[in-house]
Amino acid sequence: MGRKRVRYQWFRDIPRNVTYREYEQFQMRSFGAFSLGLTAAAMAIVSGLGLTLRPAQELTEFDAISIAAAIEAGSDRPDPVKLEGYLVAANPPTMPDDAARRVIRGRLQIAARGPADSEEPLRETLFLWEETAAPVFLSDGDRRIPLAFDLAVLPMEDEDASQPVPRIVWQGDSARTSRPVAIEYGDQVFPLDREVWGSAESVYIDxxxxxIPQGQAVVVIAKVEATPQGNQLADPLGDRLQVVFGTEDEFRQQGQQLRLWFGLLSIPLGLASVMVGRSAYGLWQEFVERSHQ
Incomplete structure (x- = not known):
């Protein structure tokens, strides 16, 4: 006899004698096996080809020079070069919520937000501070050279402040009648606009x-430009300016660690794909038998 094929209920588009819930379980297992297998294959390819090392390898394509050599260069260098050092400023701004936190760039925003499921989501910006130091230099600890490109290319990173913690100020005699009236952050209180919030019963804080902290370690790919005031690092032609946070050794180690983890994780993901796939196949075989009853 030939191999049995599943018989469908044409009006329900599922195998005969099989419930929708059982058929959905089969579909979920099939999709899970496919997703796990695809992820495992992708991670194995990335690890095998060493794609996680590419960003660090791209940095090796540029000639490395010291900050001292860049300062003493006699004329413009048309080709971009690689320098490693720390971002510093003579008068770096301080974060408004932490006077000890000096930054090259900083941004602090406090906003009040209403429930997302409301018909007209409410949002009010209560405080916004953003500042960039000027001028900014690349330093090796002893000498420094100014950065003459737009510092907006330097990406800021999220940072959680240990203190203070924002909190909601409530007004009312009881939990049933109380309403949010302000947001308190440190020693500052930001009242909520009553025309915006009306009689809102709840509010969320964003x-x-x-x-970008003062002293951030970076690798800079830029052009050494000579000016009457001295050499500086400028944006080279061809959109080749790069600023990478961290040292080149750290960047290379991160790529190696990612390659190792991708290779290791691809094995259990592949095995899981096989196990889930076998489970889906076994369930399908059961459907075949039941559809012939």
Missing amino acids: LERQV
Whole structure:
């Protein structure tokens, strides 16, 4: 006899004698096996080809020079070069919520937000501070060279402040009648606009805090430009300016660690794909038998 094929209920588009719930379980297992297998294959390819090392390898394509050599260069160098050092400023701004936190760039925003499921979501920006130091230099600890490109290319990173913690100020005699009236952050209180919030019963706080700290280690790909005031690092032609946070050794180690983890994780994911796939196949065989009853 030939191999049995599943018989469908044409009006329900599922195998005969099979419930929708059972058929959905089969579909979920099939999709899970496919997703796990695809992820495992992708991670194995990335690890095998060493794609996680590419960003660090791209940095090796540029000639490395010291900050001292860049300062003493006699004329413009048309080709971009690689320098490693720390971002510093003579008068770096301080974060408004932490006077000890000096930054090259900083941003702090406090906003009040209403429930997302409301018909007209409410949002009010209560405080916004953003500042960039000027001028900014690349330093090796002893000498420094100014950065003459737009510092907006430097990406800020999210940073959580240990203190203070924003809290809601409530007004009312009881839990049933109390309403949010302000947001307190540190020693500052930001009242909520009653025309915006009306009689809102709840409010959520969105706190965005981003920084580039003073002394951030970076690798810079830029052009050494000679000026009457001295050499500086400028944006080279061809959109080749790069600023990478961290040292080149750290960047290379991160790529190696990712390659190792991708290779290791692809094995259990592949095995899981096979197990889930076998389970789906076994369930399908059961459907075949039941459809012939």
